[in-house]
Amino acid sequence: MSLPLLSTARLVLRPLAESDADALHDVLSDDETMRFWSSPPHVSIDQTRDYVVGNAAQDEWLTWAITEGGPALGWVVLGEHRPGIRELGYILHRDRWGSGYAGEAVAAVVNHGFSAMGLRRIFADCDPENTGSVRLLERLGFRLEGHLRGEWETHIGVRDSLIFGLLASEWR
Numbered sequence: 770m771s772l773p774l775l776s777t778a779r780l781v782l783r784p785l786a787e788s789d790a791d792a793l794h795d796v797l798s799d800d801e802t803m804r805f806w807s808s809p810p811h812v813s814i815d816q817t818r819d820y821v822v823g824n825a826a827q828d829e830w831l832t833w834a835i836t837e838g839g840p841a842l843g844w845v846v847l848g849e850h851r852p853g854i855r856e857l858g859y860i861l862h863r864d865r866w867g868s869g870y871a872g873e874a875v876a877a878v879v880n881h882g883f884s885a886m887g888l889r890r891i892f893a894d895c896d897p898e899n900t901g902s903v904r905l906l907e908r909l910g911f912r913l914e915g916h917l918r919g920e921w922e923t924h925i926g927v928r929d930s931l932i933f934g935l936l937a938s939e940w941r
Contacts, residue, residue: 772831773885775877780870782833782877785825785844790818792840795862802863805896809924835861835874842870845878853889855882859902872905879909883937892934894920906933910941 775782794817796802803810811817824832829849834841843861850856857879861871882888893911895902907913911933920930 772833773881775833775881777873777877779837780874780877781836781838782845782874783836785821785832785834785841787818787822787825789825789834789841790814790821792842793817793821793844796843796860799863802860804925805899805902805928806860807921807923831855833874833878835859835870843874845874847878847882847886847888847891850892853887855886855888855891857891857893866901871901872908875905876909879935879940883940889937890934892932895931895933896921897929897931903931903933909935910939911935912939 772784791814794811794814797811797817797820800810811820824830824844824846830846831848832844832846835843835845842865843859846858847855848858857875859871859875861874865871879891882891892914893902893906895906897903897916912935913931914934915932917930917932919927921928
């Protein structure tokens with residue numbers, strides 16, 4: 770699927786590209802940013818390059834790079850789950866935390882998912898201790914639908930998951 774450019778007041782979201790690897794290495798190698806990610810911080814630019822190339826090539830996971838018109842600051846993804854349902858994921862450079870960029874970028878992708886892609890449901894899987902993401906999802910209207918105990922084995926141990934969902938009819 771060809772991804773369109775999505776624009777917000779401050780951001781341009783464009784398809785993730787291999788050339789984003791250098792900029793995203795700062796994000797993907799940062800201990801704090803990667804704390805609640807499904808994999809540990811990257812240790813080399815080659816690891817990041819392989820990861821970015823793999824993500825950019827996926828048809829099942831649609832990935833938009835978050836930019837201010839230049840280098841990637843992070844990304845937002847919609848992963849195929851089943852027809853009409855996609856899983857949301859996002860990551861943002863720690864220097865931009867608290868700026869509202871994550872909410873702005875996620876809202877643009879959610880809006881695209883419901884309006885242009887015709888999705889009926891978008892959900893997100895979030896670590897209970899990731900309070901920033903929990904607040905972002907709640908602000909956007911996602912509802913807590915479940916708490917899965919011991920769901921993930923990660924680089925920081927076995928973790929619970931909070932499942933948040935949003936229906937197209939609930940989107941503002």
